[in-house]
Amino acid sequence: MQEQFLFSGFGGQGIMFAGQLLAYAGMNEGYDVTWIPSYGPEMRGGTAHCYVTISDKQIGSPVVRNPRNGVVFNIPSFDKYEKLIAPGGMLASNASLVPNQPTRTDITVLPVPASQIADEMGELKLANVIMLGAILKARPVVRLETVQATLSERLSARRRNLLDLNIEALSRGAEFADRLLQEMALPQP
Numbered sequence: 001m002q003e004q005f006l007f008s009g010f011g012g013q014g015i016m017f018a019g020q021l022l023a024y025a026g027m028n029e030g031y032d033v034t035w036i037p038s039y040g041p042e043m044r045g046g047t048a049h050c051y052v053t054i055s056d057k058q059i060g061s062p063v064v065r066n067p068r069n070g071v072v073f074n075i076p077s078f079d080k081y082e083k084l085i086a087p088g089g090m091l092a093s094n095a096s097l098v099p100n101q102p103t104r105t106d107i108t109v110l111p112v113p114a115s116q117i118a119d120e121m122g123e124l125k126l127a128n129v130i131m132l133g134a135i136l137k138a139r140p141v142v143r144l145e146t147v148q149a150t151l152s153e154r155l156s157a158r159r160r161n162l163l164d165l166n167i168e169a170l171s172r173g174a175e176f177a178d179r180l181l182q183e184m185a186l187p188q189p
Contacts, residue, residue, distance in 0.1 A: 007071045018071070069135060090110055131173060
């Protein structure tokens, strides 16, 4: 098993945190992982993306040309990375900010209104964890319970008060994706 993920959006949307959280959860389950970040000219407001590879074998190269899974948080990321997702792959988009429709028919687009769900929870900064929960429901490379435990380990002291909300956000993202996958009549993992 080897799964590759791309996370992309504007700096400040929690792109790197979502990727790191996935990578650490993969490590906690005993997988080999790589996490490769890339920032635009500014860290806040500029573009940011990262690649995460999780594998049950040694990873030969951290370079990812056509990830099987993408998680995009803004329109420029959708436009740029839709064409790079591997055929048969999945592109999860924050539908609250990305109204775009796919131009390809050989990938599955999973539109999750993450910012709206986060706003309903009272904390807009939870959209990244909602998106992570959604993509992991569709592509369960690690267990959500492992991500919850990893959140508890890795959430900074300054954000510790948001631990319960982050765990709820992860669950809400997974629940939304579960309903959407059933409506789309896609096979459940």
